[in-house]
Amino acid sequence: MSQHLSSREVSQWIVGDRTPQQQRHVGQCAECGAELARMEAALSLFRGSVRHWSDGQVRFPRPLAPTRGSRGYPARPLPVRWALAAAALLVLAVVPIYRNAQDRQRQADLARADALLLEQVDAEVSRAVPRPMEPLAKLVSWDFSSTDGSDEKTRNEEIR
Amino acid sequence: MIAAVERSASEIDDLDTLVRLHWLRVFRFALASLRDPDAAASVAQDCFLRAYRSRERFRGDCSTQAWLMRIAVNLIRDYARNRRLQFWKRAQASAVDIEAAGQCVPDGGASPESEAVAKEQLAAVWNAAVGLPERQRTVFLLRFVEDMDLLEIAAATGMKEGTVKVHLFRALQAVRERIGRSQ
Numbered sequence: 070m071s072q073h074l075s076s077r078e079v080s081q082w083i084v085g086d087r088t089p090q091q092q093r094h095v096g097q098c099a100e101c102g103a104e105l106a107r108m109e110a111a112l113s114l115f116r117g118s119v120r121h122w123s124d125g126q127v128r129f130p131r132p133l134a135p136t137r138g139s140r141g142y143p144a145r146p147l148p149v150r151w152a153l154a155a156a157a158l159l160v161l162a163v164v165p166i167y168r169n170a171q172d173r174q175r176q177a178d179l180a181r182a183d184a185l186l187l188e189q190v191d192a193e194v195s196r197a198v199p200r201p202m203e204p205l206a207k208l209v210s211w212d213f214s215s216t217d218g219s220d221e222k223t224r225n226e227e228i229r
Numbered sequence: 230m231i232a233a234v235e236r237s238a239s240e241i242d243d244l245d246t247l248v249r250l251h252w253l254r255v256f257r258f259a260l261a262s263l264r265d266p267d268a269a270a271s272v273a274q275d276c277f278l279r280a281y282r283s284r285e286r287f288r289g290d291c292s293t294q295a296w297l298m299r300i301a302v303n304l305i306r307d308y309a310r311n312r313r314l315q316f317w318k319r320a321q322a323s324a325v326d327i328e329a330a331g332q333c334v335p336d337g338g339a340s341p342e343s344e345a346v347a348k349e350q351l352a353a354v355w356n357a358a359v360g361l362p363e364r365q366r367t368v369f370l371l372r373f374v375e376d377m378d379l380l381e382i383a384a385a386t387g388m389k390e391g392t393v394k395v396h397l398f399r400a401l402q403a404v405r406e407r408i409g410r411s412q
Binding site: 077081084085086111115124126129130 | 248252267
């Protein structure tokens, strides 16, 4: 092969399609060797340039969902994750309100029970005689609480 | 081969390991394809989650990297289509990233003239890559940025090896033409 490599053959050479004749020729021809070297240098420069540029622009990944600890569980899609986060926030917001309402209800019940108990105590304390003796007390009816004598008049009228 | 498959299987069972080993490559490929760091990060993240979720379907008939790249290729395609964003057309219009990326010439102590030539060549390759059709660009990036061989690219893109070669050849022709024009 005495002819220089054509443009097509240079591209084919770089792709990897090389005949033994071409290889022999390139080994002997400085011009073709220089052309191939120029092309390969340009591609190498391009590779270096893209890599350098990429290194300067690199964005590292956000923590990906399925980590070592949760192996076997696929990552939830983003909308599901947002929904779960919103639900968690909602629960956090609603639980204190609910608990507060429950506490208030409990305190109101307690206050009502206390008031009832106090009423019963008052009633017990204010009795003139113990409950079992109340029928007798009604028969005898000694009520000293009245000071205006009206009860005595009533009794006298009843006797008459 | 069996050891490689076992290694792949254990790799994909552990998401942390998978991310640690392959994040940069997947991110870089997504970035080079979409030219948007946030979109690239989003695609890369999605890629790993999908890979992890569908790990039971991974039969180990290709490398983990090729498998991840296959998912990334599909996600990038969907991303661009679904959002109806013409990233590369937009990039063509602005060319800001190309200029920024074109400045990243490794300093090899070359003369100012050589450096200027290298920058011109680099800009020509970037511009050529910008103008490539989607499949050619994907194959071109996987081959010349990610250093994947033809079989791996075939596995990653779902194309036959011969089809990969054709796309790569056409991409190279476009790049050569662009380099030739820049001189």
